[in-house]
Amino acid sequence: MTSFRRASGLLIFALLLASAPAFAAPKSVDRDLDGDGRKESKVFYEKNQIQKIQMDRNADKNPDAWVLFKDGNPLKGERDLNFDGRVDTWMDYDANGRPTRVARDRRRKDGKPDTWVYMKNGQIYLREWDRNFDGKADLRSLEDDAHHLLEKQYDDDFDGRFERTVKPPPHGSSGRPDFSTTP
Numbered sequence: 001m002t003s004f005r006r007a008s009g010l011l012i013f014a015l016l017l018a019s020a021p022a023f024a025a026p027k028s029v030d031r032d033l034d035g036d037g038r039k040e041s042k043v044f045y046e047k048n049q050i051q052k053i054q055m056d057r058n059a060d061k062n063p064d065a066w067v068l069f070k071d072g073n074p075l076k077g078e079r080d081l082n083f084d085g086r087v088d089t090w091m092d093y094d095a096n097g098r099p100t101r102v103a104r105d106r107r108r109k110d111g112k113p114d115t116w117v118y119m120k121n122g123q124i125y126l127r128e129w130d131r132n133f134d135g136k137a138d139l140r141s142l143e144d145d146a147h148h149l150l151e152k153q154y155d156d157d158f159d160g161r162f163e164r165t166v167k168p169p170p171h172g173s174s175g176r177p178d179f180s181t182t183p
């Protein structure tokens with residue numbers, strides 16, 4: 001290959017990167033979406049519409065974050081927050097791209113979620129935990145818009161019915177459930 005052809009090939013590649021996905025959209029484009037100068041993100045397109053973003057946030061060449069899009073909007077996300085090669089965080093998004101639910105494998109590290117946070121308009125209103133790791137939440141804490149605890153609900157016998165409700169003391173509560181007495 002002559003140097004001219006090599007140079008023009010590079011130029012075409014640069015043009016594709018700069019203009020995608022306006023014409024002849026490539027399958028994927030590397031992007032620096034967090035603005036740190038490193039192209040950690042691979043953006044996948046289909047029919048000129050974004051389908052997926054895959055990121056390598058710790059620069060170890062293994063992808064560790066994904067966002068799936070539908071009709072141009074984020075729909076679901078997955079992350080490997082501790083970079084051990086296993087997904088540990090799952091996200092759902094609303095029509096405006098704000099998360100509505102974040103599920104995390106936070107306590108047992110078995111690849112299944114055991115901690116959930118629910119949001120409406122970007123505000124957390126509900127947190128849930130699966131204390132016996134059967135896949136079902138058995139402890140909930142409900143919060144108001146100012147992150148004040150409204151109440152905690154416990155399913156201590158893990159039958160799916162929350163039989164115990166604990167209201168916070170009138171003044172000053174962290175809203176954090178106490179795990180010290182849990183199995």
Ligand SMILES: [Ca+2]
Pocket residue numbers: 055056057058059060061062063064083
């Ligand atoms: Ca990585």
Ligand SMILES: [Ca+2]
Pocket residue numbers: 079080081082083084085086087088
């Ligand atoms: Ca992980």
Ligand SMILES: [Ca+2]
Pocket residue numbers: 129130131132133134135136137138158
């Ligand atoms: Ca459970």
Ligand SMILES: [Ca+2]
Pocket residue numbers: 154155156157158159160161162163
């Ligand atoms: Ca119960």
